[in-house]
Amino acid sequence: MKSNSFNASTFDAAIVDLDGTMIDTLGDFVVALNLMLDDLTLSHVTAKDVESMVGKGSEHLIRSTLRHVRGSDADETLCDAAWQRYTHHYLAINGQHSAVYPGVIEGLEALRAQGLRLACLTNKPNDFAKPLLAAKGLDGYFDFVFGGDAFERKKPDPLPLQKTCEALGTSPARTLMIGDSSNDAQAARAAGCPVVLVTYGYNHGEPIQGVDADAFVDSLAELGRLS
Ligand SMILES: O=C(O)COP(=O)(O)O
Ligand SMILES: [Mg+2]
Structure with missing residues (x-):
């Protein structure tokens, strides 16, 4: 850790990001997107393409993928069809091409042992x-799980973090955010x-x-x- 400013007693809770922080889901994204693209008779994307498009939710990922393979923005009819096919395929393969990163279980166990709510x-x-x-096998560590459609706006808007702090009953200053982007x-x-x-996740290719x-x-x- 490149900072000495943290001590476990500084925090009452931690908010943990999922994709790129706890689970390497790039394989799931690539498989589901390419099955969607097959259904739409469009060309495939690579893992490298997808890595820089992940992180801003599924709608953004689908629009970025369609723009990438077609060279122009997709209209709403195509976006709706793509969303349907993507959801269908993602739900069918969810987790099959993904792996928990090394150190995640150990980190979550340690945060819980230090009395933090997660x-x-x-x-x-x-x-x-x-x-x-x-x-x-990660669900048992969390008091709450909030997805990108849980609140009116997604990260990078602060609203989801504010709402999560409210649910946890903690002040933002004593709630550590752990993420990858x-x-x-x-x-x-x-x-x-x-x-x-x-340092190992997806940060929009940067x-x-x-x-x-x-x-x-x-x-x-x-x-x-x-500590
Ligand atoms: O855009 C996604 O689906 C992944 O988002 P996350 O990094 O906030 O978990
Ligand atoms: Mg992430």
Whole structure:
């Protein structure tokens, strides 16, 4: 951890991002998107293409994918058809091409052992996020799981973090945000939450070290060594 400013007693709770922070879901995204593209008789995307488009929710991912393969913005009819096919395929393969990152279980165990309440806050829709956490054995760590459709606006807007703090009953200043992208960091800054970023996730194709955050960790297991 590249900061000495954290101590477990500084926090009452932590809000943890999902994709790119706890679970490497790139494989699921690529498989579901390419099945969708097959249905629409469009050409495929690669993992490298998808990595820079993940993080702003499924609608954004689908629109970005359609723009990438067609070279122009898709109209609403195509977006609606794509959304239907994508949802169908994603639900069928959810978690099959994904893996929990090393150190995640250790980090979550340590945060719980230090008495922190935990919430998962992701831009992934609720219907994708909840079964995925359950399939990977992570659901039991969280008092709350909020997807990208849980609130009126998504990260990087601060609203989802403010609402999650309200649900946890904690003040933003004592609630640590743990994420992998500028989305998480911007939302945390605007909500007044301290923020730690992992160095291994998806940051819209940009180096994570360039993002304004309080600390960076190579593994969530490092969070257990804060005290
Ligand atoms: O855009 C997504 O679906 C992933 O979002 P997350 O990084 O907030 O979990
Ligand atoms: Mg993420």
